[in-house]
Amino acid sequence: MAFPAMAFPAMAVIAQAVNGIMMGAVYALFAVGMVLVFGVMRVLNFAHGAVFMAGGYLCWFAMAHVSPIYPVALLFSTAGGAAIGLVLERLVFRRLRENLSMQIVASLGLILMAQNGVLLLFGADALQIEAPSLRRVLRLGELGFTVQHLVILAAVAVAVASLHVFLSRSRLGIAMRAASQDIQAARVVGIAPDRVFAITFALSGALAALGGALLGPLFLVFPGMGDLPLLKGLTAIVLGGMGSVWGAVLGGLAIGLLEAEATLFAPTDYRDLVVFAALIATLLLRPRGLFGTAIRGEP
Amino acid sequence: MRYAYLAVATALLAPAPGFSQAPKPVVLGIVTAQTGPLAAAGRFQMNGFAMALDALNRDGGIEIAGQRRPVALKVYDTHCSPAEGASAMERLASVDRAAMVLGELCSPAVAAETPVAQDNSVPFVITVPTAENLTLSGNPWVFRVNADNNQLNQALGRYVVEKGLAPLAFIAWNNDAGRGGVRSMEALLGASAKVAYTGYFNVGEVDFSAHVSNIRRAGARSVMLFMDEEPGALAIRQLRDAGLGVQLIGTLAMGSARFLARLDAKYLAGMMQYNAFPPSAPQPRIRAFDDQYRARFKEESHGFAAQSYDALMLAADALHRAGTTTDGEAVRKALAATSYDGVIGHIAFDAHGQAAPPVYVTQWCDDGTRKIIFPAELASACGGG
Structure with a gap:
């Protein structure tokens, strides 16, 4: 029964690098969604974690009741997240666009409503997304990773690359970037802000729900599953620089990697301490984060 | 209400x-x-x-x-x-x-x-x-x-020493329940069993990959899990999927049909856990x-x-x-x-208001049933734990 210690500590570093990049990719996906909304609308949506959680539940529902094919469930969840984003923008955040403190209060209220809503609908037990093919273990010497690890990395890479193409090549993406830089000037050239804002929220919701649907099969689906990504996603945004999509991506990956590797050298319960110490050190050197730039109107 | x-x-x-x-x-x-x-x-x-x-x-x-x-x-x-x-x-x-x-x-x-x-x-x-x-x-x-923790751990601690399951690793909740369980078990084992690794996680955390890497690196023979069903199922799945063949030791939350439903018999076979109430036990x-x-x-x-x-x-x-x-x-x-x-x-109740109900150690069998392995006088066959 005894299991030999790893021949090389380097293997532990590699194992944690893979785990860290995988979690970091999920944080990045989460952070990018928040950054889009903040960059375009100056809305800080703390309920983004609730949409992430909704993505997990939608994936479970799709696998159980719509189609057992995982890619179909991913699309279902992503579309569901986009719809939730649209509803949130239209019913809540459009009215609170200029009021940051009310945005925060509203999004905290939305978190409570969402978490207790799923408790009523799905019960208190955490749900397991049944996808045996995703659980298949791939062996690499002493190391073992599930297929889902690779699926997460691939899906996040595709999502981020698609977003980049959308923002840089499509008319709508360029309109979003224009609105994020100067809403009045965007209006002057014929961009309809309400439409841009609605699409931004839909896109943000889709990315959050995709994150929840990707993480669900690996771990569990439960009401609080968006809490940790919210904390780490916000940290990634600050680390990468508020308003920078690539900053959010790199911030998320850096946090995932750092917290995973830190556990090899410090007690596991100190990993958040390591992450936040690194964040503070970065902000002391670069107050706007790694890729942050001055925002118009800010001192 | x-x-x-x-x-x-x-x-x-x-x-x-x-x-x-x-x-x-x-x-x-x-x-x-x-x-x-x-x-x-x-x-x-x-x-x-x-x-x-x-x-x-x-x-x-x-x-x-x-x-x-x-x-x-x-x-x-x-x-x-x-x-x-x-x-x-x-x-x-x-x-x-x-x-x-x-x-x-x-x-x-x-x-x-x-x-x-x-x-x-x-x-x-x-x-x-x-x-x-x-x-x-x-x-x-x-x-x-x-x-309490001491009463629950006593039976398990004795069994761990008897069967030579050290060096041990702990994965525990980062709260009074988890830390108390580890503290109590360490105090009970003293110098009789080496502890190779102790890792804590916060309630709500679901990624145990860091613990898996550390346990592998530390060369532990058995892993004690001080947590309830949900994180327990995740931890076991991640330990086994990573190819760790360690002896798993759990808490009373991990000796139930509900727990089996979260995993399957393949993941749980051989795992033991203390138990205050083995629901399949033959006692009337x-x-x-x-x-x-x-x-x-x-x-x-x-x-x-x-x-x-x-x-x-x-x-x-x-x-x-x-x-x-x-x-x-x-x-x-x-x-x-x-x-x-x-x-x-x-x-x-004793002078401190503490009761001393019986404590059991049960073990999962290959077919997804359980048996009582401690105390010896109450030992049962598979299906009776």
Whole structure:
């Protein structure tokens, strides 16, 4: 029964690098969604974690009741997240666009409503997304990773690359970037802000729900599953620089990697301490984060 | 709250010969978690209370000073939060005038509730939390029916040493329950078993990959998991998927059919866990409770339910012997003198208010059933644990 210690500590570093990049990719996906909304609308949506959680539940529902094919469930969840984003923008955040403190209060209220809503609908037990093919273990010497690890990395890479193409090549993406830089000037050239804002929220919701649907099969689906990504996603945004999509991506990956590797050298319960110490050190050197730039109107 | 209404409605509908007015219900307070990460554990606890409530009211309630009075439960969801627990206890004592308070799931919440119970002279019977200091703090108003960390760990610790399962690794909740479990096990093992790795995680965390890497690196032969079902299932899956063939050792939350349903027999085969209530054990008292529980809730019974059932039944017994619901000191003394044969075993409180119910070690068999492996005199075959 005894299991030999790893021949090389380097293997532990590699194992944690893979785990860290995988979690970091999920944080990045989460952070990018928040950054889009903040960059375009100056809305800080703390309920983004609730949409992430909704993505997990939608994936479970799709696998159980719509189609057992995982890619179909991913699309279902992503579309569901986009719809939730649209509803949130239209019913809540459009009215609170200029009021940051009310945005925060509203999004905290939305978190409570969402978490207790799923408790009523799905019960208190955490749900397991049944996808045996995703659980298949791939062996690499002493190391073992599930297929889902690779699926997460691939899906996040595709999502981020698609977003980049959308923002840089499509008319709508360029309109979003224009609105994020100067809403009045965007209006002057014929961009309809309400439409841009609605699409931004839909896109943000889709990315959050995709994150929840990707993480669900690996771990569990439960009401609080968006809490940790919210904390780490916000940290990634600050680390990468508020308003920078690539900053959010790199911030998320850096946090995932750092917290995973830190556990090899410090007690596991100190990993958040390591992450936040690194964040503070970065902000002391670069107050706007790694890729942050001055925002118009800010001192 | 719904149990309170249920009990009052039952009392109003029931014939009460010799009385022109229905007797006033005896109000007992329940603190538990019905929402949040521990809602599933809270459901077991409430199921046990509900079964005991029905059993008591079926017989007309509790006979106090010659009068049978129905029982009503006032239930508060404390979410395992110390602040909400203290507030609920204050309300139960001062507004609801509960004769006694029972339940709770988390040691930190209990630590906040017990001083309030003492200040208001309300006896508090704990039914799930295991931190040993809860009954060692010298508060005479606190009683606990379930085994504490030391009692639970003793059987397991002895077994680990006997079978040469060291070096050990621990993965535990980063709270009183997890840290208390590790501390207690380390103290019990002393120098007789080397601890190769100890890792803590926060409630709600789901990624155990860091622990897997560290355990592999430390060369541990066995891994003890101080956590409940949900993180336990995730940790085991991640340990096994990563190819670690270590001996798994769990808590009582991991010895149930529900737990098996979260994984499968392949993941659990050979895993052992301490257990305060093996639901498939052949003892008649356990069989009777399990049958009744299955008939009502359509699932295997659970230790939290059995402990909570016993707590409410012995609370009723103490109130009957005290002959009052308003004299806290008399009720406390009656509780302290308890000698009750419950579902979990014989319950009597020591000078600290701690009971010493039987503790078992069970092991998962290849076919997904369990057997008792400790104590030796109660050992059973697969299917009897």
